[in-house]
Amino acid sequence: MDIQQLVQNLKQESDSKIVMLVADGLGGLPLEPGGKTELETASTPNLDALAKKGISGCQIPIKPGITPGSGPGHLGLFGYDPLQHMIGRGVLEATGIEFEVGPNDVAIRCNFCSIDSDGNITDRRAERIPTEESAPLAEMLNQVSIPDVEVFVKPVKEHRFVVVFRGKGLGGNVADTDPQKTGVPPLEPMALSDDSQRTVEVAKQFYEQAVKLLAGQPKANCLTMRGFSEKPNIPTYKEVYGVRAAAIAVYPMYKGLAQLVGMEVVGNAGSLSEEIDVLEEVWDDYDFFFVHFKYTDSRGEDGDFDAKVKMVEEFDSIIPRVMKLDPTVLVVTADHSTPAKLASHSWHPVPTLMVSDNCRTDACETFSETECLKGGLGHFESIYLMPLALANADRLGKYGA
Amino acid sequence: MDIQQLVQNLKQESDSKIVMLVADGLGGLPLEPGGKTELETASTPNLDALAKKGISGCQIPIKPGITPGSGPGHLGLFGYDPLQHMIGRGVLEATGIEFEVGPNDVAIRCNFCSIDSDGNITDRRAERIPTEESAPLAEMLNQVSIPDVEVFVKPVKEHRFVVVFRGKGLGGNVADTDPQKTGVPPLEPMALSDDSQRTVEVAKQFYEQAVKLLAGQPKANCLTMRGFSEKPNIPTYKEVYGVRAAAIAVYPMYKGLAQLVGMEVVGNAGSLSEEIDVLEEVWDDYDFFFVHFKYTDSRGEDGDFDAKVKMVEEFDSIIPRVMKLDPTVLVVTADHSTPAKLASHSWHPVPTLMVSDNCRTDACETFSETECLKGGLGHFESIYLMPLALANADRLGKYGA
Numbered sequence: 001m002d003i004q005q006l007v008q009n010l011k012q013e014s015d016s017k018i019v020m021l022v023a024d025g026l027g028g029l030p031l032e033p034g035g036k037t038e039l040e041t042a043s044t045p046n047l048d049a050l051a052k053k054g055i056s057g058c059q060i061p062i063k064p065g066i067t068p069g070s071g072p073g074h075l076g077l078f079g080y081d082p083l084q085h086m087i088g089r090g091v092l093e094a095t096g097i098e099f100e101v102g103p104n105d106v107a108i109r110c111n112f113c114s115i116d117s118d119g120n121i122t123d124r125r126a127e128r129i130p131t132e133e134s135a136p137l138a139e140m141l142n143q144v145s146i147p148d149v150e151v152f153v154k155p156v157k158e159h160r161f162v163v164v165f166r167g168k169g170l171g172g173n174v175a176d177t178d179p180q181k182t183g184v185p186p187l188e189p190m191a192l193s194d195d196s197q198r199t200v201e202v203a204k205q206f207y208e209q210a211v212k213l214l215a216g217q218p219k220a221n222c223l224t225m226r227g228f229s230e231k232p233n234i235p236t237y238k239e240v241y242g243v244r245a246a247a248i249a250v251y252p253m254y255k256g257l258a259q260l261v262g263m264e265v266v267g268n269a270g271s272l273s274e275e276i277d278v279l280e281e282v283w284d285d286y287d288f289f290f291v292h293f294k295y296t297d298s299r300g301e302d303g304d305f306d307a308k309v310k311m312v313e314e315f316d317s318i319i320p321r322v323m324k325l326d327p328t329v330l331v332v333t334a335d336h337s338t339p340a341k342l343a344s345h346s347w348h349p350v351p352t353l354m355v356s357d358n359c360r361t362d363a364c365e366t367f368s369e370t371e372c373l374k375g376g377l378g379h380f381e382s383i384y385l386m387p388l389a390l391a392n393a394d395r396l397g398k399y400g401a
Numbered sequence: 402m403d404i405q406q407l408v409q410n411l412k413q414e415s416d417s418k419i420v421m422l423v424a425d426g427l428g429g430l431p432l433e434p435g436g437k438t439e440l441e442t443a444s445t446p447n448l449d450a451l452a453k454k455g456i457s458g459c460q461i462p463i464k465p466g467i468t469p470g471s472g473p474g475h476l477g478l479f480g481y482d483p484l485q486h487m488i489g490r491g492v493l494e495a496t497g498i499e500f501e502v503g504p505n506d507v508a509i510r511c512n513f514c515s516i517d518s519d520g521n522i523t524d525r526r527a528e529r530i531p532t533e534e535s536a537p538l539a540e541m542l543n544q545v546s547i548p549d550v551e552v553f554v555k556p557v558k559e560h561r562f563v564v565v566f567r568g569k570g571l572g573g574n575v576a577d578t579d580p581q582k583t584g585v586p587p588l589e590p591m592a593l594s595d596d597s598q599r600t601v602e603v604a605k606q607f608y609e610q611a612v613k614l615l616a617g618q619p620k621a622n623c624l625t626m627r628g629f630s631e632k633p634n635i636p637t638y639k640e641v642y643g644v645r646a647a648a649i650a651v652y653p654m655y656k657g658l659a660q661l662v663g664m665e666v667v668g669n670a671g672s673l674s675e676e677i678d679v680l681e682e683v684w685d686d687y688d689f690f691f692v693h694f695k696y697t698d699s700r701g702e703d704g705d706f707d708a709k710v711k712m713v714e715e716f717d718s719i720i721p722r723v724m725k726l727d728p729t730v731l732v733v734t735a736d737h738s739t740p741a742k743l744a745s746h747s748w749h750p751v752p753t754l755m756v757s758d759n760c761r762t763d764a765c766e767t768f769s770e771t772e773c774l775k776g777g778l779g780h781f782e783s784i785y786l787m788p789l790a791l792a793n794a795d796r797l798g799k800y801g802a
Contacts, residue, residue: 006464006467010467053434358742358743360438360749361431362774363771375774380780384466387464389466396467398469398745399469399470400471400488401470401471
């Protein structure tokens with residue numbers, strides 16, 4: 001029995017409310033030895049007050065030393081073992097452009113490529129064709145028609161686009177057709193298990209028709225297909241935790257990740273302040289609220305320390321509005337660290353705090369990477385965050401007599 | 402290989418002695434924000450001296466956020482994965498009245514109930530019949546006679562009693578017969594796996610004879626059967642750790658839990674002080690001593706903060722007598738927290754300390770929830786307590802060359 005199954009067995013009703021604020025990529029690093037991290041540099045009076053009142057700790061997104069992508073990072077926060085539940089590349093790409101992948105779908109990340117008259121690839125990315133040229137070509141591929149299968153083709157960016165096949169009996173276990181080199185033609189699609197044989201036939205038909213439609217294009221006259229995948233078979237928040245869960249995010253990827261675990265995406269916020277407007281509006285209708293703030297991660301990815309500090313301060317400024325709603329449990333955390341120094345996601349533990357009436361406060365005086373080392377939550381893997389939040393919200397019964 | 406198997410492989414002989422003092426429900430919560438817990442409020446000069454000398458930490462009974470019952474809580478302390486080894490409800494109930502469940506037994510928690518002339522239940526608890534009325538009825542049911550099966554019926558309290566069937570080929574996988582509502586008859590017993598088919602036949606025979614014996618009773622004229630279970634197949638302390646283990650407890654439940662893992666229950670103490678008398682008496686005869694103190698939990702369950710503080714102080718007062726015996730390793734811990742504020746078991750980590758010559762002392766100055774956060778044992782799951790104690794007692798060899 002894993003921790004999530006255990007929690008599912010122990011879940012109980014309550015009228016409590018849990019808010020999980022995720023400041024994407026929050027954890028950081030000092031630029032110089034002996035310096036402060038972005039979070040430690042920022043002025044965060046509201047988060048510091050919560051740290052004094054609540055319990056802090058160092059959250060390990062996957063396992064020590066492992067740097068997570070956004071998918072596994074969020075799955076862990078949501079309490080799903082990210083090593084057990086994989087989100088396929090195709091599904092993640094589709095999710096990222098707000099395409100809701102359904103149970104009969106296979107999603108595929110496609111690349112436009114260039115081939116010569118012999119059919120051999122000359123450029124695997126179609127000379128990095130600009131989006132304004134590639135998007136109409138992707139849209140055009142919606143003309144492909146395959147019996148008993150719905151085909152959706154959606155542009156992404158430059159040479160990248162998404163194809164979704166919708167129909168009965170389609171498995172997602174198909175090898176990539178990208179040969180990873182030039183001078184050879186794209187590979188034939190090949191089933192990696194019997195349940196995906198039909199997908200291969202559909203993919204071949206799609207490819208044949210698509211290549212005809214693209215014939216004569218100067219750059220994008222062919223395509224490769226990668227990351228075939230189905231919607232992961234994940235139990236929903238309602239099933240596992242018994243909560244009505246709302247997701248509030250600006251970026252499609254995070255809305256999509258929340259949808260994969262059965263959260264309802266609410267509102268159409270374009271900024272953090274608008275996200276809190278939505279939180280206030282839907283407060284009575286849900287038990288659990290996932291609120292995602294993107295820009296701490298974005299500025300970290302940019303390698304812009306000072307800009308990330310400002311984003312942390314913007315994040316801090318909305319805390320009083322959230323606390324005014326009087327959540328039973330407030331969690332502040334992130335899906336991973338994104339130190340500006342590294343300009344990328346990293347493996348470092350994520351500063352995390354929880355506030356509730358019965359959280360057993362620790363001696364932490366501020367919210368920071370350093371202070372969290374003294375925290376009452378200790379070092380813990382992200383999958384324990386949901387059980388802890390549910391316990392604090394009186395939503396878990398006793399295990400055994 | 403799990404940790405217990407590893408320990409079993411590495412166990413080695415020694416003449417060291419380990420004492421595990423369990424102050425049930427020891428961990429607590431402050432009543433007010435910024436206040437102190439029960440343990441922090443109590444005057445505990447002896448425990449504080451041990452904290453200074455030893456190594457402390459926060460013990461997580463099952464997994465973060467999970468509140469354990471007494472059964473899983475103690476299994477964890479004893480080093481048995483409480484998610485792997487389940488103690489059935491019937492076995493736990495039998496254990497709680499000092500009935501030693503054997504390998505050919507199926508134990509069942511039964512309720513007296515009231516039925517009308519149509520056989521439909523009118524009260525699932527026989528109008529909460531007082532024990533002085535129900536106990537003789539339960540004893541009377543020992544008249545039931547089933548070929549090739551020994552039947553034991555033992556009163557518990559009010560409408561509750563225990564039935565144990567002893568015989569070959571009895572499985573414990575049978576559904577409850579309590580329909581969980583009135584106006585309908587009890588359910589027929591039903592096997593949930595093939596190995597329990599014979600148990601169903603025995604249960605039917607028991608039920609038929611019992612209902613005849615109860616006919617005409619004003620309240621308790623019928624019964625329901627729940628929590629069918631067998632003795633869990635748990636390796637003994639001797640097998641796993643190679644120690645001769647003694648259990649010293651006042652309450653039957655804890656004696657029973659210790660018996661399930663092969664400890665020998667010694668003495669017949671009625672108080673903590675008498676428990677230590679027993680400890681002194683049997684000191685030369687065993688290698689490991691589990692000493693259980695109940696009242697820290699009881700007063701926590703009562704929601705009586707001050708009374709729990711007094712119990713902690715009583716617990717502290719016996720420490721010098723234990724230390725006079727000069728144990729190689731002393732462990733002070735609990736099966737779970739029972740904060741008076743919640744008047745129930747809780748998920749909070751349990752303050753734990755270990756004293757031995759080679760424990761690598763930390764900077765903890767007192768024994769408390771807050772101080773344990775600085776402890777050298779860090780946050781750790783209860784199943785690691787036994788390996789740590791054995792290592793400190795020079796009872797574990799090296800893993801690998």
